Amino acid sequence: MRTITVKGTGNVSARPDYIILSLNIETLSKTYDRAMSEATERIERLQGAAVCVGYHKEDLKTTSFDVQTRYENVKDRQGNYKREFVGYACSYRLKLAFDFDSKQLAKVISAIADCGAKPELSIAFTVRNPSAVSEKLLISATENARAKAEILCKASGSTLGQLLNIDYNWGELNVYSRTSYEVEDCIQPLMAMSKCSAPEIEPDDIDVSDTVAFTWEIQ
Template sequence: MIKIPHTVVLAALVTMGMFGGIASADAVSVSGPGSGSGSGPARVTVNDNQSEITVVGEGNLSSIPDVMRLNTGVEVRRATAGAAFADARKAAAKLTEALLGAGIEAKDLQTDELSLGPVYDNYPVVAGYRAAQGVEAVVRDVDSADKVIDAVAAVGEEARLNGVSFEVSDTRKALKAARDAAFEDARARAEQYAGLAGDELGRVVSISEEGGTPPSPVMFSGAMAADKASISPGQQNISVRVRVVYKLR
């Protein structure tokens, strides 16, 4: 083996690819110390008797959401403010009863809007009053989404569908799998670059998890929710990046 007495920088363009398995890790660029992202070159630094390599691995996991959040409510327009508000409250009570009847638990219902105001056909002349009350319903059985939405529609002309979102209720298992994949990705990259540098990979010096991509709700519009065929939770992606420093030997 040839001993390199000075700092050597090994740079390579890394093509994005899949690491394999359901918790597949996208191949990412590896970066040297001090870089804020995984987009820089890999760096192998040799300092006399001490050599280290720093790599950044990424793990991605797709999960199927198991919770739907339905944004719904009621809206009425009447000649007077008192009539509008009273009828909106009656319609909201009917909506709540319908949601409970569709299997939603009371603890999963939350009022998220309560409004009352004038309506103008020709400002400043008041043509009437609009009252609205919004409700967010947490649907914990996604398979019952159609049933819940149908129950809202059956409330009558006062009912409103304002959109739905989907989420994974427990991301801990998915995060663990993504971390496993990220570490395996980092090790594979480190072994590759160590070999290219004419060295062997040694022990881990340090591990730090960097900012990945947290799961985010998948949004659909209220218009889409009206079509049964469009009620699908899709998938959510969770991404984890890990920076690992190895000894070279």
Template sequence: MELKRKWTYGAIGSLAIALLILGGAFLGVLADRSGLKLPENVVLEDFSVNVNELTNTITVSGTGKVSGSPDLAIITFGVVTQADTAVEAMKENAEKMTSVVKALIQAGIPEEAIETTNYGVHPLYQHKMETPTIIGYRVTNEVRIETAQLDKVGELIDLAGESGANQIRGVTFTLSDTKASEMRDQALLEAVGNANTKADLIGGALSLTIKGVVHVTESSFYQPYQPYSYLREAAIDAAPTPIFEGDVDMVATIQVIYLFE
């Protein structure tokens, strides 16, 4: 019972404080507009400023879009082997992947630009009987490379296939950090201009004068171009692989709260 009484007193106290603050805010606005003189020990200027800032605002969004050519390609190759034992499958896989990596390095891909993204050893089961039995093992090894040699992407794919790669996970054309930053800045400038144009248009239509900016938020993104985003078997004896990169769009959006009078 005592705990309940303390909680009730606390709630009443909090409510009273809230009412005092709201009442002070109202008195501050009233005093400011009517010329009412308050005692010297009562300071309410902050309340009137906050009220004006919250009411005399409009919120506008802006969008900017910049298109550019990618300057970085990401290719994922895979080697899949299968044998009666795990050791045999792993050994064959290691030999083929080593051959692939050596060929890529000789073609000008730096070793630090080659990264293993997946490696797994999986038993293969036969389910014809009540108790599944292991009939072999499959080993998968995948590597990802990054290159700025966009005109050689097709050649690199063919080279990897000739060297032992039998899967291609995908090719992605994207932006380096430097170019992404440059395009983002351009898109943000366009978004700001778009927001300012909207604010001026709205302000003119409503006979308002934009006096400044209270708050701004921004975000940006881009979608890398992926001509091949699916798993396919590499055809070693096929014709040279033609690959064409498309443009990448950088989109920036902002939300601006303008102060007006």
């Protein structure tokens, strides 16, 4: 049996319709209770900011929580280094996700800057339904492979026969815009004091590609 194997490449461009805000809060204190209470206070400020712009406090989801002891190397009078306890570091990672709206995003960022929680803030632009993008991508790759196979067969005087095999490595697609939006915690007090709100932006389209290999019988 004669066969032909062709790798099809799919390309899809999608406009971002979903926003994911990642917020990281870290506190450091000599006592565990103080580190936890400071973190709780800052999270409550963030929840209040979310409520002020139309969300429920439950919409602010915790994605990770971590408490560690911190030490640093300190030189004594003899010039020797020793480990010295610094405190308890409490870290919360949270996210707030909502449908893309440039004006709403500006309101959310301004509210966060004004609440005094000072989180590390980063914003990702994606799509609400990544599976729909994946489906279009596979259809595109399949059509691309078949078109290539038919051209090759025609050029060689052959006929494309029955499909024998599909080889695809199913993985997680990176369905995120290349547009980055980050605000350092030290900048947020300046944003809060400014009379100007956060700027409205239009993120770049999401471009994704994937490949699938097909094997056909040729006659």
